[in-house]
Amino acid sequence: MFFPFSEVIELCWRYFSVTTVFSSSLLASAQRPEEVIQRYMEVVAGVPDEDCIICMDQLSNPSGYETPPTEEGGQSILPETVGKFIKCGHTLHMLCMLAMYNNGTKDGSLQCPSCKTIYGEKTGTQPKGKMEIYSIAQSLPGHPDCGTIQIIYSIPPGIQGPEHPNPGQLYTCRGFPRFCFLPDNDKGRKVLELLKVAWMRRLIFTVGTSSTTGEPDTVVWNGIHHKTEMMSNLSGHGYPDPNYLDNVLSELASQGVTEDCLKAPSSSSSS
Ligand code: NAD
């Protein structure tokens, strides 16, 4: 049975909707940057004969970054301190890592610049918006045995925050609402759950320059691929694509969004 697209829309019913409004106070993490570094890195006593991957100088030389004064006026991380990540074991100047952290979104998470291991919960800079999920009876090409999950992302234009490339300036939103499709089978539903986590962590979109249109200060996809064509594949972002679910699972994992996030108590809320 084939339904023209407009009828399929009428046949779908809503079963999940999550709206997120991120206030900029959420970004001002309660944790001091030095504490974040010290949570995920330990000081090494014998300095290895290696270069720091951030400043490229030898670890036996001090970091070129200045130690920011602490609130108490003391110094917590010294230029000569070499640290080791607790899981992956990569070593670098702790002060270089602190400078890198202070340059980012300061969300309480760290990413090893060598191997990209994520410590804590990485969050992004996606503007406020709405993620809605619907069910469609029609099958996707390549997934004849199940129906379809439809995700609709709506993001209105707004003013860039301090985490964006040009704070205070407008950002535009092209092609919204954006409609995306997943097969409604076990693996597709798992991807959906992980996409909800990625949405709550502000990882699906970012503000930047569109590589398709060249437009700056606009809301763009952020490396977690979505299928935006349902019954064709004219753009390369449609079905069939037998590797899609595995590919998007590894893109989610590279942002720190894995099945483990579904087991842990989540900070997300739905309405
Ligand atoms: P971009 O051009 O900066 O590209 C970022 C990533 O998005 C790349 O990995 C790219 O492969 C992927 N991408 C590009 N076009 C896509 C598409 N149509 N569907 C899914 N993924 C796509 O990202 P962008 O500027 O956010 O999006 C690219 C273009 O697609 C924009 O012009 C946007 O307006 C358009 N778009 C339109 C709709 C619509 O419903 N009209 C939906 C999605 C995207």
Ligand code: ZN
């Ligand atoms: Zn360094």
Ligand code: ZN
């Ligand atoms: Zn590492």
